[in-house]
Structure formats: structure tokens, C-alpha cells
Amino acid sequence: QTHLVQAYEPNFFRYLKDAGYYIQWHGKNDMFSQAAFPLSVSNWTSSTGIAFGTHHYPFGEPGYYSFLYNASEKYSNDSKANGDYKAILYSVEFLQNDPQEPFVLFIPGIGSHPPYSAPKDYYNKYSADQVAKLAPLRPVNVTNKPKYIDNIVKYRNLETLDQSVFNKINAIYLGRVSYVDWMLGELVSAIDALPDIAKNTAIFVTSDHGDFSGDYHLVEKWPGGLDDILTRVPLIGRIPGGVKGNVVDAPVNVFDLFYTLTDMAKCRLTSRTYTLLAVCCHS
Numbered sequence: 001q002t003h004l005v006q007a008y009e010p011n012f013f014r015y016l017k018d019a020g021y022y023i024q025w026h027g028k029n030d031m032f033s034q035a036a037f038p039l040s041v042s043n044w045t046s047s048t049g050i051a052f053g054t055h056h057y058p059f060g061e062p063g064y065y066s067f068l069y070n071a072s073e074k075y076s077n078d079s080k081a082n083g084d085y086k087a088i089l090y091s092v093e094f095l096q097n098d099p100q101e102p103f104v105l106f107i108p109g110i111g112s113h114p115p116y117s118a119p120k121d122y123y124n125k126y127s128a129d130q131v132a133k134l135a136p137l138r139p140v141n142v143t144n145k146p147k148y149i150d151n152i153v154k155y156r157n158l159e160t161l162d163q164s165v166f167n168k169i170n171a172i173y174l175g176r177v178s179y180v181d182w183m184l185g186e187l188v189s190a191i192d193a194l195p196d197i198a199k200n201t202a203i204f205v206t207s208d209h210g211d212f213s214g215d216y217h218l219v220e221k222w223p224g225g226l227d228d229i230l231t232r233v234p235l236i237g238r239i240p241g242g243v244k245g246n247v248v249d250a251p252v253n254v255f256d257l258f259y260t261l262t263d264m265a266k267c268r269l270t271s272r273t274y275t276l277l278a279v280c281c282h283s
Contacts, residue, residue: 007035012258013104014040019267022100026087027108045090049083050110050176052117065156067114067219068169071123076179082119084109088183092190095197102265107187111207112176114220116169125175128167131214137166138229140217148224153217166214173213188238202239202264204257209233239264 005011014036017023023041028048032040053070057063074081079089087107094105117123131137140153153159184205191198210230212218221230235252262269 004033005031005036005040006033007039009036011036011040012262013106015262015267015269016104016265017042019265020102021265022103023106024091024094024099024103025106025108026090026094027084027106028110030108045087047083047087047090048108048110050117050179051078051081051119052115053123062157062160063165066158066161066165066169067116068165068172069115069117072117072119074119075121076119076182078119084111084180085183088187091187095190095194099197101200109180109183111180112173112211114211116172116176116213116219118172118175118179122175122179123172125178126171128164128171131167131170131174132164135170137163137170138215142216145216146225148222149216149218152222156219158217158219161217166217169219170214173211199240202237202261204238204261205234205236206257207233 011031013023017040023043025041025044026047028046029037029044037044051072051074053072055064056068056070057066072081076082077085079086087109091105091107099105118125142149188203191201191203209221210228210233211221212227212229215227215229235257259269
């Protein structure tokens, strides 16, 4: 666990917990070591995951390492099969039962991460033909791209796959994104049904990275890649009294979010940088 945050290292959640916030966490933990976790989190359930189907390609065939899977036999509202949705239900239950305030509710799910599969009712939400016509993928063999792109295609044995396969991968990925959108809507609806909580609760939604999902005939992500499809991830914020519908095109640093949230929580830090409150509160 040496790569995880250690007990002697400061972190966002520990700042808030030390400031009196109750930290409720529903989802995966890719961040804290065993010693750091209780110092930074008040309560945790490890509900995470999406119901996947089986491999689309048999082992040994080209495409096996494409992460393309068949549809799950489970539906989106099956909380036993879909840990991400169970985390949403746990979160709604937390909100509806007079939670200790102030609180932070953190829900780190699998989201749309590979493999490319989805619950039965979202797997075919979009088609490969729709991707080809409405949002064509970026072509393979683009000039001035790093050599690792060609190497990944070869390493994963994807060279012989037809363009339609990558269109299908992207269509399934978009279906998964829509599933995440639906779960977010369930959470926001639960918050809005509780006026005393809604008027005092800020909501922020983001992701740690994007996904090739068929662009350049690539799948998943490459840790050293800086393509916009990997780095241009959504950041949506809703704060009480904030401006509605304001869109900012400028890039945002993860540290901007850290300082924005600690600023809202009135945490005293030894350093300070730009926060996003100005763009959240003014158009």
C-alpha cells in the first residue's frame, strides 16, 4: 500500500473531517491506505461496480483484449448486481435519515470504465451506426501521433478488427455514460425532495479520466496520454444560490476543485490558490 495516501500525509477529506464534517463514503477506495482511512472517513461502504456480460470474443481470438463484452442479463435498477446503483440507494437512505451535519457524501463509482458492457436496458441504447453517422471516431494511422498508439493496437491484437467493432465499443460506452447520468438524476431528485438539505448542499460531479473507446482504434486509456478524449472530462457544479447554466470553456486543474471545496467549507489551509466560486456564482 505504499502507493496510497499514508496516515502522515494531508488530504482533502482529512481537512474536512478535522474541521467537523461527517465524511460518508459509498464506493471504491483507490486512494487511502489502511492507516489513513479512519483518519479521513467517518463511515464507508464498498458498494461499487456495474453488471457486465461475458467476453464478446473467445480467448485467443483478435478482439479478446478489446474489452468488448456482451450485454449483462441484469437490468439497471438491480441493486444486487449493480454496486454503483446500490451506492446511490445507500446515499439516498443516508440523506433521508437526518444525517449529521455538516457532511460530505462521496460516491466514487466504476461509472463508464471498461470493460465495455452495460445493464441489459442500456447496452443497445445507442448503435454503432449512430456513432458512425453522428459522431465519427477519430481515424487510425494519424500522423504526428506517438509511436505507442501503433504499439497498443498491435499489443492488444486489434489490427484486424473492422471499424464497425470500434463503433460498437463507443456506442456501448455512451450507453454506460447514460446509465451514470440516470443514477446521478436519481440522487439529485432525492436531494431536491428534501428542501432543508437541498438549500444547503453543493453538488459536484467529475471523473478522473476519459477513455479512447474506439478512437484511433484504441481502447481504455494510456496513463501517459494527453489526448483531449482522455483529459477533457466533465466538471459539473451546483451550489445553493449559484448561477444556472453557466459554462466555462477554460481548463480546470484538480487543485482548483480542492481549493474551491475547502473554501466553501471554510477550512483554513496554509496555502491558497484560485477557486471556482466566482464562476459558480457569477455568469
